[in-house]
Amino acid sequence: MDRWGIHGMTGRIYRPALPPTIVAAASAVGYEENRGRFGGEYDFHDDSDLFGADTWEHAESALGYTVFNLLLAKAKLSPKDVGLLLAGDLQNQCVASAEGYLSTGVPFLGLYGACSTACEGMVLGTMAINANSSLQNCAIVTTSHHCAAERQFRLPLEYGGQRTPTAQWTATAGGGFLLAAKGEGPRITAVMAGRMVDGGISDASNMGAAMAPAVADSLLAYFRESGESPDDFDRIITGDLGREGSEILAELCHTMGVPLGNRHEDCGAKIYLPEIQDDHCGGSGCGCCASVMAAHYLPALREGRLKRVLFMATGALMSPSSIQQRGHILGIAPIAVLEGEK
Amino acid sequence: MDRWGIHGMTGRIYRPALPPTIVAAASAVGYEENRGRFGGEYDFHDDSDLFGADTWEHAESALGYTVFNLLLAKAKLSPKDVGLLLAGDLQNQCVASAEGYLSTGVPFLGLYGACSTACEGMVLGTMAINANSSLQNCAIVTTSHHCAAERQFRLPLEYGGQRTPTAQWTATAGGGFLLAAKGEGPRITAVMAGRMVDGGISDASNMGAAMAPAVADSLLAYFRESGESPDDFDRIITGDLGREGSEILAELCHTMGVPLGNRHEDCGAKIYLPEIQDDHCGGSGCGCCASVMAAHYLPALREGRLKRVLFMATGALMSPSSIQQRGHILGIAPIAVLEGEK
Numbered sequence: 001m002d003r004w005g006i007h008g009m010t011g012r013i014y015r016p017a018l019p020p021t022i023v024a025a026a027s028a029v030g031y032e033e034n035r036g037r038f039g040g041e042y043d044f045h046d047d048s049d050l051f052g053a054d055t056w057e058h059a060e061s062a063l064g065y066t067v068f069n070l071l072l073a074k075a076k077l078s079p080k081d082v083g084l085l086l087a088g089d090l091q092n093q094c095v096a097s098a099e100g101y102l103s104t105g106v107p108f109l110g111l112y113g114a115c116s117t118a119c120e121g122m123v124l125g126t127m128a129i130n131a132n133s134s135l136q137n138c139a140i141v142t143t144s145h146h147c148a149a150e151r152q153f154r155l156p157l158e159y160g161g162q163r164t165p166t167a168q169w170t171a172t173a174g175g176g177f178l179l180a181a182k183g184e185g186p187r188i189t190a191v192m193a194g195r196m197v198d199g200g201i202s203d204a205s206n207m208g209a210a211m212a213p214a215v216a217d218s219l220l221a222y223f224r225e226s227g228e229s230p231d232d233f234d235r236i237i238t239g240d241l242g243r244e245g246s247e248i249l250a251e252l253c254h255t256m257g258v259p260l261g262n263r264h265e266d267c268g269a270k271i272y273l274p275e276i277q278d279d280h281c282g283g284s285g286c287g288c289c290a291s292v293m294a295a296h297y298l299p300a301l302r303e304g305r306l307k308r309v310l311f312m313a314t315g316a317l318m319s320p321s322s323i324q325q326r327g328h329i330l331g332i333a334p335i336a337v338l339e340g341e342k
Numbered sequence: 343m344d345r346w347g348i349h350g351m352t353g354r355i356y357r358p359a360l361p362p363t364i365v366a367a368a369s370a371v372g373y374e375e376n377r378g379r380f381g382g383e384y385d386f387h388d389d390s391d392l393f394g395a396d397t398w399e400h401a402e403s404a405l406g407y408t409v410f411n412l413l414l415a416k417a418k419l420s421p422k423d424v425g426l427l428l429a430g431d432l433q434n435q436c437v438a439s440a441e442g443y444l445s446t447g448v449p450f451l452g453l454y455g456a457c458s459t460a461c462e463g464m465v466l467g468t469m470a471i472n473a474n475s476s477l478q479n480c481a482i483v484t485t486s487h488h489c490a491a492e493r494q495f496r497l498p499l500e501y502g503g504q505r506t507p508t509a510q511w512t513a514t515a516g517g518g519f520l521l522a523a524k525g526e527g528p529r530i531t532a533v534m535a536g537r538m539v540d541g542g543i544s545d546a547s548n549m550g551a552a553m554a555p556a557v558a559d560s561l562l563a564y565f566r567e568s569g570e571s572p573d574d575f576d577r578i579i580t581g582d583l584g585r586e587g588s589e590i591l592a593e594l595c596h597t598m599g600v601p602l603g604n605r606h607e608d609c610g611a612k613i614y615l616p617e618i619q620d621d622h623c624g625g626s627g628c629g630c631c632a633s634v635m636a637a638h639y640l641p642a643l644r645e646g647r648l649k650r651v652l653f654m655a656t657g658a659l660m661s662p663s664s665i666q667q668r669g670h671i672l673g674i675a676p677i678a679v680l681e682g683e684k
Contacts, residue, residue, distance in 0.1 A: 009422055012449055014474045055667055080351055084535055091661060092434040094454045098538060098659035098672050107354055107535035108674065109462055110659075112436045112454040120451055124466055130473035132356045152663070193426055193449035196440060317440035317452075319433060321494070325397055330440050332450065 144285025175290025202327025208245020486627025517632025544669025550587020
């Protein structure tokens with residue numbers, strides 16, 4: 001874990017002078033997600049998974065567009081009131097985002113952090129709002145679509161391939177957040193960019209194991225620099241390690257002397273109901289933790305049921321050709337600390 | 343051009359309180375680039391285009407790693423002195439960047455803006471340095487590789503396909519910039535995110551035409567909001583419109599009442615020597631304008647031959663499947679204003 005002497009690297013945590021407020025959040029999901037654990041908490045669901053589109057790829061764009069518009073409706077804004085859109089997805093060249101938000105006309109900067117993109121957006125959005133006092137707000141939207149992702153990264157669904165026990169189910173889901181310089185809502189009080197970590201995993205159906213070392217790397221760097229411990233948080237919420245990755249993370253953190261205990265919850269491990277859904281190791285995808293954060297955890301922060309959480313969306317950096325050519329899937333895990341207003 | 347009422351949208355230009363200094367820049371290129379117009383100005387070239395790697399995809403990672411290390415050597419820094427790396431490329435899921443910079447251990451945020459990524463990095467890097475006073479510097483590196491890009495987006499080179507007259511040659515090139523809160527060198531005095539524009543082009547071999555409307559959109563928005571005109575710049579440098587896209591841009595700007603005159607230079611149109619190289623419409627790729635900016639224009643700014651330039655890397659947002667499914671290639675063009683120190 002310390003092969004690059006990371007623990008000596010400080011000054012990584014950014015505590016903004018003006019902690020941006022998440023004045024609105026929105027989520028939209030497909031059929032499996034809505035019959036999962038947080039069914040009914042999402043703002044919108046489409047049981048056809050098509051969101052009115054003609055291909056799975058276009059469906060993801062329509063899903064993102066839906067989330068963006070729900071976000072604006074909640075914030076009572078029109079697209080021209082949004083200063084900046086930070087967005088990304090899993091499709092090659094992030095094209096789901098490009099096509100999804102084209103018609104909004106909002107100034108756009110595309111991100112790619114695989115499933116860590118929601119948190120990457122919070123890192124950069126927090127910086128953007130603090131740097132630029134004329135930027136009133138910044139929207140962050142990330143999406144994923146099960147059917148588009150499966151045929152791109154693995155096999156077309158029509159092939160009916162058997163999934164392995166450690167496989168995760170790419171969620172058909174999107175989540176959006178509107179960060180503002182002022183307003184009411186949970187605030188982002190600290191952010192930290194992650195570093196890429198190669199855990200030596202080359203199995204695209206075992207992304208939890210590929211990402212867990214990067215999560216441990218970021219967590220340990222954060223605790224080392226801040227002097228805080230897991231006890232300082234009500235929850236440590238990871239993106240989509242799934243159940244396999246969550247177990248590995250628990251073991252890594254225990255070994256490194258920072259046991260997480262039952263404070264750790266993983267959006268991927270929780271999004272589905274394994275009793276009734278064949279989710280293998282849990283959910284994944286850019287939209288997995290984004291939708292669960294928007295629909296489930298942010299309301300708890302708003303209503304005072306949670307006070308302070310450490311949020312880490314987790315990314316598995318790979319492509320269809322990188323898997324074919326070498327195969328190590330690199331992990332990355334940026335951090336955002338979210339605090340309720342009550 | 344004004345279908346979304348953009349010209350009424352103001353507050354987009356960000357003029358940083360602390361204009362970051364580009365304390366170092368580095369470039370590395372392949373065979374065709376080094377025998378092009380700026381041959382001899384790049385820091386490094388490899389006539390094999392392989393950069394010691396075993397596949398074209400890995401060669402792009404090695405190219406990026408080379409640029410990053412040249413950048414650090416020039417700045418007399420080691421990787422642990424770099425606070426943040428913003429990087430991206432054209433490969434699916436930006437995997438060339440992930441693999442290329444893994445071993446540096448630098449905190450990493452991946453960007454995807456197609457060939458506009460260098461300028462997108464300048465926008466976000468300027469914000470990051472202004473937001474976070476403990477962030478001493480921020481590296482931006484972008485790469486592209488002709489052979490990796492061709493087989494991903496179009497056809498494998500071995501197929502020997504005929505290229506159309508408007509096709510651009512994806513450059514095997516990378517460019518890097520080290521932005522710092524203090525130091526000597528050209529400064530970034532203003533940045534602006536671009537908006538996506540659909541020019542109705544679906545031909546992946548005519549990206550100049552696809553991007554020119556987005557460039558005009560950004561330029562007009564910048565001039566409208568700033569009250570400046572093309573006369574306020576020694577050069578207006580675009581990324582890789584190529585010769586076709588440059589002609590379209592000239593016509594669009596003339597029609598809109600903001601003629602660019604001969605201040606406009608396009609890195610894609612200039613990188614090769616059409617007299618001796620079969621480049622069709624010019625160069626393209628994330629590394630095209632990044633390497634030309636690092637090798638050719640920044641030295642002119644450092645030495646006082648240029649005082650103030652408007653730099654717009656230009657991105658064509660598309661993927662292999664988006665071309666197959668619908669085909670409109672969206673354009674985007676963020677802006678960075680660079681000023682010499684003399």
